[in-house]
Amino acid sequence: MASPFSASWMRGDPRALAFLSDRFRHRAARAEAVTSAASRTIAPALHAALVARNTRLAPSPARERNLELLARPGTTAVVTGQQVGLFLGPLFTVYKAASAIVTARALSEETGRPCVPIFWLQTEDHDLPEIDHCFAPRASGEPLRVALQVPGAATSRTPVAHCHLGENIPRALASLRAELGSQPHAEEHLALLERAYRPEATMADAFAEVLSSLFADEGLVFLDPRDPRLAPFATPIHRRSIEEASAIARELAERGGALSAAGFSEQVHIRPGSPLSFFSPSGPKGARYRLDPAASPGTWNLVGHPEEASVTTAELRSWLEREPLRFTTSALLRPILQDTWLPTAAYVGGPGEIAYFAQLAPLYAHMGLPMPLIVPRARFRVIDDRVRRLLDKLGLSPEDAAAPRDELLARLAAQNTGEGFEPPEAVEARLVSTFAAELARLGERTASFEPGFARALSRTDKTVRGGISRLVARYGRAIAQRDQVTRERVERLQASLLPTGAPQERIHGLPYYACHFGSRAFTRLVLDACVPFSGELKDLKP
Known part of the structure; x- marks a missing residue:
């Protein structure tokens, strides 16, 4: 990935x-x-x-x-x-x-x-x-x-x-x-x-x-x-974007390949031979369309046009001179x-x-x-009075709020087990310890006459540890669900700092x-x- x-x-x-x-x-x-x-x-x-x-x-x-x-x-x-x-x-x-x-x-x-x-x-x-x-x-x-x-x-x-x-x-x-x-x-x-x-x-x-x-x-x-007063100053850039589209696309595609080889993805997909300019055939206030090379040389398809229209390079040059506001830039x-x-x-x-x-x-x-x-x-996270009160009541830091909700609820439950419930971490440690000790004892007893048994023990250890982890997570959630107030506070806190799961600054x-x-x-x-x-x-x- x-x-x-x-x-x-x-x-x-x-x-x-x-x-x-x-x-x-x-x-x-x-x-x-x-x-x-x-x-x-x-x-x-x-x-x-x-x-x-x-x-x-x-x-x-x-x-x-x-x-x-x-x-x-x-x-x-x-x-x-x-x-x-x-x-x-x-x-x-x-x-x-x-x-x-x-x-x-x-x-x-x-x-x-x-x-x-x-x-x-x-x-x-x-x-x-x-x-x-x-x-x-x-x-x-x-x-x-x-x-x-x-x-x-x-x-x-x-x-x-x-x-x-x-x-x-x-x-x-x-x-x-x-x-x-x-x-x-x-x-x-x-x-x-x-x-x-x-x-x-x-x-x-x-x-x-x-x-x-x-x-x-x-x-x-x-x-x-x-x-409109700036449009003429964009003309040379759009002209080169169209006339040199093939070379530009090839160079950008090579760059994209290098990014991919290094483990990164392209932010903007490069289409072979396509200019980085958009064109509005019905006028500056009309719909804009991406240009893709057509089968006929010197002709461009208007991608997404309801009539599958096309335009020639000569026509684009003419519009650039007469009405450059028909052209708009892509992100690159x-x-x-x-x-x-x-x-x-x-x-x-x-x-x-x-x-x-x-x-x-x-x-x-x-x-x-x-x-x-x-x-x-700059990147910011606003901790207003409402958020501050929630953090104080829950005993959390702003960074804590980024944890998955169930994980956060289980953690809070472990901190507030005032009715004799053992914390989830302690339950997991005790179960794993007991199981590991018994498994080790079994391994010692079989090692002398069944060397291959060790692989079965290893597989069983991995399976059981996973099962224990899932069971304990469910145990923690069950305890946490008992506290409706805590759950609502966590939900309000995360809605303030990570609305819809995204950073606050990207949503609010x-x-x-x-x-x-x-x-x-x-x-x-x-x-x-x-x-x-x-x-x-x-x-x-x-």
């Missing part, structure tokens, strides 16, 4: 480092990356488009200063990004933004060069079901799922940049208010969401308005690749677009993105671009925490807890 790349990389596994350097750990390498990035500048027209896009956001003198800096030679950027999920999506969106800000600050302090944090609004994807909802934790256990419920979301191929919130957004906001309205700072945060998430607004505009408000003091700059091409446009010194990414970059060295080399530092985002959204602690207070807590160039999991204890 393939190993998760990012976990191996974070541990410093040489197999992973062979595919992606951990230069972010070393000050000299960080300085080198900043110097390299400082030699590149943003095109004036591209900068003007950035300024125009950011003037629509919450007022921020710090952002204005950062935009001014970006126009000057020698300024570098730290970039992060995320799909524009409902109400900012999972908590790690905020952690990413904070990580980019803290990383930019640290690189600037280390090198003396200005470094600007930029958030790339990932608006080109069409995976609406991935971003049309948000989860809020509840005291009762399972989180509340608030969804936009867009008709046809599951089959939509339109880039989410063009998805308007529509008539269902008031219902989603009302659900949040009903659940969170009694929290101490609910009015402040819910009012912010209600101003941004209007029926006529797009997912991207609402997302950017809220996130820019949270980080206005830090001057976080926003870039939307679907901005997006970083190339980013680092062609921006003087990127570092990219702050999560585990999935780190795995993307493990595949990308051949593409960067093919495009003649230096790869930026790849910096892991910001609204509960902002309503409970205050939008700015929680954002400040995250910023203060971010350790540059770390990526280690930390507990936030407001």
Whole structure:
């Protein structure tokens, strides 16, 4: 079974480092990356488009200063990004933004060069079901799922940049208010969401308005690749993606084979001869389709098109010149677009993105671009007052909560056997000890006249030990099940720290925490807890 790349990389596994350097750990390498990035500048027209896009956001003198800096030679950027999920999506969106800000600050302090944090609004994807909802934790256990419920979301191929919130957004906001309205700072945060998430607004505009408000003091700059003013700057990248598709796919496939041989899996599957660009044949706001080589040379099939349509390379070139917004990037091409446009010194990414970059060295080399530092985002686990009380009552640490529920219940039962029940560990030890002693005695008595009997004894020992282990586990669960209160507390604890079995930061959204602690207070807590160039999991204890 393939190993998760990012976990191996974070541990410093040489197999992973062979595919992606951990230069972010070393000050000299960080300085080198900043110097390299400082030699590149943003095109004036591209900068003007950035300024125009950011003037629509919450007022921020710090952002204005950062935009001014970006126009000057020698300024570098730290970039992060995320799909524009409902109400900012999972908590790690905020952690990413904070990580980019803290990383930019640290690189600037280390090198003396200005470094600007930029958030790339990932608006080109069409995976609406991935971003049309948000989860809020509840005291009762399972989180509340608030969804936009867009008709046809599951089959939509339109880039989410063009998805308007529509008539269902008031219902989603009302659900949040009903659940969170009694929290101490609910009015402040819910009012912010209600101003941004209007029926006529797009997912991207609402997302950017809220996130820019949270980080206005830090001057976080926003870039939307679907901005029509930026589309012409993407034309050369899409042209090469199409015209050099075969060579690029071959190089990436070789990289994928090497990753597989080293025990890792590809984050993105490479299809032979397919470009890394998507095309929208009915216009920029229409459905986007992957391009696959057709049987006829110079022709591409639009994968998934209801009429099984195709397009020629000549037609694609023509559309690139006339309407470049018809083209969108795939996950592997997006970083190339980013680092062609921006003087990127570092990219702050999560585990999935780190795995993307493990595949990308051949593409960067093919495009003649230096790869930026790849910096892991901050990872947090919020231990709020509700979780703290549960941990105290159960006598557990946050790490303990990651154990399987039955195992945790059995352990707690062993600690609380006040009615004469022997702890499961003691029962297992006594049974195994008694059995092992009898088995050894039998072995001694038979060794002199039946040498082969030892193998039968060994097999029996293994079988019985397994049976005892299963029996004792059931015994522990039976004791634990007697305590309904303990079981409910464990379930609530795990629902808070590992909702649906996943890390809290990947499931829960910001609204509960902002309503409970205050939008700015929680954002400040995250910023203060971010350790540059770390990526280690930390507990936030407001």
